């Protein structure tokens with residue numbers, strides 16, 4: 496029932512505008528090009544050497560209009576990584592269609608061949624992906640090197656599905672594979688959306704997990720936690736001027752109040768069997 500409410504929220508024209516590149520704002524463009532890029536590259540460098548050199552299979556869950564995945568796919572080639580396949584999933588068919596349109600306008604034909612967007616729920620990634628891609632669950636297990644989700648896992652916490660999401664990510668990743676989760680920090684005092692939601696929604700519909708709560712399901716299913724911290728002072732929806740001011744203020748804010756930054760970041764790695772057996 497709660498999921499239906501969230502789905503309705505993410506099936507509107509306004510959601511398409513907010514989560515596609517041309518209309519999303521300067522803040523997200525800056526984050527993709529700088530702060531998120533640095534997080535993703537550092538996480539990819541935490542892959543075992545042999546895994547990192549392979550052609551990568553990447554998955555973004557709760558991808559919305561696909562901004563992160565599309566940017567990452569084109570950026571990785573410039574950074575010397577090979578991408579074999581990049582898959583974006585979301586439970587909103589409207590956003591999946593928008594992401595498919597975005598892929599056609601932002602990627603070259605070669606990149607377009609590798610990218611695919613399909614409908615899947617975060618809490619049932621393995622089963623839904625298996626149905627969408629027409630591949631068995633067994634074939635999908637241990638097949639991705641990198642899985643990430645931005646501003647989406649909080650919905651799993653709101654519906655009590657966070658453990659199922661973490662489990663599916665664990666199953667989909669190769670041994671040594673890495674996952675990145677970025678989401679709203681419950682300690683940032685002035686999210687406009689959080690203030691608005693508090694006035695109009697039930698508590699469980701606007702609940703924001705703490706950093707420890709974001710990390711806990713990943714630890715519980717067996718991941719090694721590589722990073723668990725707060726970061727970033729740039730609002731996704733900021734215009735040019737606010738982005739500029741927030742960039743200038745960021746180093747000072749980091750020094751004085753890092754735990755109050757806008758986002759929570761959790762980076763985790765699935766144990767690498769060869770390494771853990773001392774080979």
Ligand SMILES: C[S@@+](CC[C@H](N)C(=O)[O-])C[C@H]1O[C@@H](n2cnc3c(N)ncnc32)[C@H](O)[C@@H]1O
Nearest residue numbers: 505557558559585586587616617645646647650
């Ligand atoms: C705040 S938007 C973020 C979109 C995108 N990750 C971005 O950063 O631009 C949250 C996204 O999570 C998706 N979402 C929420 N609950 C979901 C669920 N249970 N399964 C799959 N997607 C979900 C929504 O449809 C929406 O696209």
